[in-house]
Amino acid sequence: MIDTAFVITIALMCGVTYLTRIVGYLALRNRTLSPRLRVILEAVPGCVLISVIAPYFASTDPVDLAALGITLVASIKLRFLPAIVISIASAALLRQFF
Structure with a gap:
């Protein structure tokens, strides 16, 4: 329940x-938004994602570090949404099996 x-x-x-x-x-x-404010507002989603991921850079857990590596590769190679999906899935699967 x-x-x-x-x-x-x-x-x-x-x-x-x-x-x-x-x-x-x-x-x-x-x-009417200035070009500078528009750039700042477009950067907000990435900043939020980095604030969630940043503590794992200081982790000593190999599973977290492996998930972080997969996330970094996905974020370089893919667009924003697929990279997020891959990072969440990789972290979940690695924690499940290790």
């Missing part, structure tokens, strides 16, 4: 994520 608090937590997290997107859209919808 799924815990009610678990479902409420996920629903609230979804709501907050959606709310941040809506507020950003409403705040910037009638504004």
Whole structure:
């Protein structure tokens, strides 16, 4: 049986994520963005991904380091979304089997 608090937590997290997107859209919808601000906003997804991956650079666990290596190769060779999928899948599979 799924815990009610678990479902409420996920629903609230979804709501907050959606709310941040809506507020950003409403705040910037009638504004003309400068080229500099546009470049900054386009770099945000990569910055968030790096902040999630960065602690694994200091890891001594061979599984984490192998997943990190696969992630680096995928991010160099592929576009953003396939690289994320490969990195998540490789980390999950390596942790499952090792």
